[in-house]
Amino acid sequence: MLPRLYLFSLRSFIGPFILTLIISIFILILQFFWVYIDDLMGKGIDVFVILELLFYVSASLIPLALPLAILISSLMTFGNFSENNELTALKSSGLSLFKIMRPLMVFVIAISIFTFYFSNYVIPVANLKWHSLIFDIQNTKITNLIKPGVFTSEIDGYAIKAGSGENGKYQDVIIHDHTNPTELKTIKAEEIRIYKSTNSLYLFLELINGNVFEELDIQNPIFLPNGKMQNKTHMNRPSRVSRFDKATYKINVSGFTLNRSDNQIFKDKYEMLNVFQIKNAMDSLENKREKMNDAYLLVNKRDQSIFRLRQIEGIEDTTQLKGLKSINMDDIDIDEKKQIYKQLVAKLRSKNQNLENQIKFLRTIEIDENNYWIEFHRKFALSATLIILFFMGASLGSIIKRGGFGAPVVIAAIIFIVYFSIITTGENLAESQVISPFFGMWMACIIFAPIAVLLTRAAARDSKIFSKENWMKLFTLNKTK
Numbered sequence: 001m002l003p004r005l006y007l008f009s010l011r012s013f014i015g016p017f018i019l020t021l022i023i024s025i026f027i028l029i030l031q032f033f034w035v036y037i038d039d040l041m042g043k044g045i046d047v048f049v050i051l052e053l054l055f056y057v058s059a060s061l062i063p064l065a066l067p068l069a070i071l072i073s074s075l076m077t078f079g080n081f082s083e084n085n086e087l088t089a090l091k092s093s094g095l096s097l098f099k100i101m102r103p104l105m106v107f108v109i110a111i112s113i114f115t116f117y118f119s120n121y122v123i124p125v126a127n128l129k130w131h132s133l134i135f136d137i138q139n140t141k142i143t144n145l146i147k148p149g150v151f152t153s154e155i156d157g158y159a160i161k162a163g164s165g166e167n168g169k170y171q172d173v174i175i176h177d178h179t180n181p182t183e184l185k186t187i188k189a190e191e192i193r194i195y196k197s198t199n200s201l202y203l204f205l206e207l208i209n210g211n212v213f214e215e216l217d218i219q220n221p222i223f224l225p226n227g228k229m230q231n232k233t234h235m236n237r238p239s240r241v242s243r244f245d246k247a248t249y250k251i252n253v254s255g256f257t258l259n260r261s262d263n264q265i266f267k268d269k270y271e272m273l274n275v276f277q278i279k280n281a282m283d284s285l286e287n288k289r290e291k292m293n294d295a296y297l298l299v300n301k302r303d304q305s306i307f308r309l310r311q312i313e314g315i316e317d318t319t320q321l322k323g324l325k326s327i328n329m330d331d332i333d334i335d336e337k338k339q340i341y342k343q344l345v346a347k348l349r350s351k352n353q354n355l356e357n358q359i360k361f362l363r364t365i366e367i368d369e370n371n372y373w374i375e376f377h378r379k380f381a382l383s384a385t386l387i388i389l390f391f392m393g394a395s396l397g398s399i400i401k402r403g404g405f406g407a408p409v410v411i412a413a414i415i416f417i418v419y420f421s422i423i424t425t426g427e428n429l430a431e432s433q434v435i436s437p438f439f440g441m442w443m444a445c446i447i448f449a450p451i452a453v454l455l456t457r458a459a460a461r462d463s464k465i466f467s468k469e470n471w472m473k474l475f476t477l478n479k480t481k
Contacts, residue, residue, distance in 0.1 A: 005090070006103035012080065013104050017073035024065035025058050032057050036134065049133070056130035060123055063382050066115060068416050070108065070386050074393030075408035077104070082401035097460040101394055108390040112383040119379045120274045128272045146170060146194070155203075155251060168194040175205070175249070186213040187249065205249040212247075215239040270375040278376050282369060289365050296358050300351075366433075373437035374430050381441045388445055388452045389419070395455035419444050 081087040081100075090100055146152050148170065151161045157179040163172030173192040177185040189210030196203055273281060396411060422444040430440025439446070 005095075005100070009077070009100065009103045010107060013073055013077045013107065016076045017069055020072040021065055021069035024068045025061055028061040028065055029054060029058060032061070053130055053133050056126045056133065059126035060130060063115070063119055063123065066111070066382075067385055067389050067419065068412065070111070071389045071393045071416060072409060072412040074104070074108075074390050075397045075412050076405070078394045078397030079400060079402045079408050080397075082398050087398060091462075097398065097456075104390070104394070108387055112386040115386060116379060116383040119382060124272045124274055124277075131272075158251060162192070165192075170194075173207075173210075184213075184215045187211070188213075203251040205251065207244065207247045207249055210244060210247070212242045212244070213239070214241075270371045273372075273375065275376055275379060278372050282372055285365050285369055285372075289362065292358070292361055296354070299354070370430065370433055370437060374427065374441060377437055377441035381445055384442075384445050385419075385448075388448050389415075391452040391456050392448065395452070395459035398459040399455070419448065422447060 078087065081090075087097075087100070091097070146160055146162050146165075148162045148164045148166070151159045153159045157177065159176040159178070161174045162170035165171050170192050171190065173187075173189045175187040175189075177187065187207065187210060189207040191208040193206040193208075194203060195206065270278070392415065393408075393412065397408065400407060400411070402408060423441075426435070426440040426443035429435045430437045
């Protein structure tokens with residue numbers, strides 16, 4: 001009987017689980033498209049490149065889709081059992097709720113173990129791949145701004161036209177620079193090559209064989225109190241023509257960078273490491289901190305004062321007094337005191353600046369360590385969350401006795417919104433160093449674990465905690481009190 005029961009439970013659970021997992025990933029991919037729609041659509045990107053991007057993105061979205069899929073499928077499975085009185089029949093035959101849940105518990109634990117290895121080895125690679133790919137797409141977007149034969153004004157302050165060319169290399173180029181409102185500047189070049197800075201903030205144009213035409217714009221005349229004209233540039237505008245064989249022109253294109261909520265592209269290096277690499281990175285940061293502290297202390301020890309005042313009382317060894325010279329401040333004249341004061345102030349400012357730089361450096365290491373710990377705990381907390389949400393969903397399905405896609409989906413959506421809000425809040429607090437990374441990433445588990453225990457206990461005892469009669473009794477007791 002038990003093998004058939006276990007097989008029946010697994011069949012009832014795996015179907016909704018796969019379906020809800022696919023739907024969850026699809027919804028999250030749509031959200032990804034909504035964020036990056038401007039970078040993907042209408043830029044001449046090959047379909048296979050977009051499919052490759054979606055493949056890597058879908059892999060990185062699995063940690064967010066799995067909890068929702070586990071929650072919905074467990075709610076639906078045990079809701080159907082209760083609604084069809086199958087759970088009641090199994091309990092009446094002497095089986096406890098925990099024995100009925102046993103095959104699914106083993107299955108969910110296996111999924112949680114698989115999820116840990118997947119998030120530890122596969123997701124870091126997927127994150128690196130799709131971040132690199134979206135960066136390449138961003139580069140393609142900027143180099144394709146220039147279309148031969150027409151003026152391009154998508155870059156603020158510039159109008160660029162090329163006679164021919166493609167893929168960042170163009171011929172017969174005209175550039176109108178309007179960034180300075182009081183100056184008219186035009187650059188003409190026979191050939192141009194386009195490069196982008198590593199931080200994606202600037203575009204470098206390598207110009208070959210060309211001229212630069214500069215002319216002041218027309219300005220309104222300014223008259224002095226005596227009636228004379230101060231500026232006569234509106235009558236005779238100064239101009240200049242210069243020729244070059246090879247030149248580099250720098251254009252600010254920061255408006256085309258990808259905005260990712262305080263975390264820039266490729267800054268997510270913590271998401272691209274497994275737990276062992278994170279451990280090595282933490283050791284490397286600790287060694288770097290120790291070396292910087294030792295170097296800072298060594299520099300301060302070597303740094304000599306302008307003069308030293310040494311207290312010689314209590315020194316028994318007279319050889320230590322050799323070379324020491326007592327200083328009487330009254331013997332120093334005013335000019336020398338002023339000179340010493342200036343030197344002391346300069347030295348103190350230098351020391352303060354060095355100290356501030358040291359503090360900033362240590363602060364940077366502390367932030368990096370905090371982010372590494374966040375990613376470290378994230379991988380373990382996710383696996384534990386799957387087990388907790390399974391018990392919550394199974395117990396709620398047994399108590400509510402509603403199956404299908406109606407009530408279970410609504411309840412699961414509410415629980416998942418609360419769960420997502422908690423993990424987001426915990427992560428933000430941990431990143432701000434308000435709480436430790438451990439509590440930040442395990443906050444959802446800490447809050448949901450007692451609730452899951454209480455709900456599972458209530459479902460095992462057939463407690464009708466959501467029945468109308470119990471709530472009416474509760475309100476009646478409150479009124480009598």
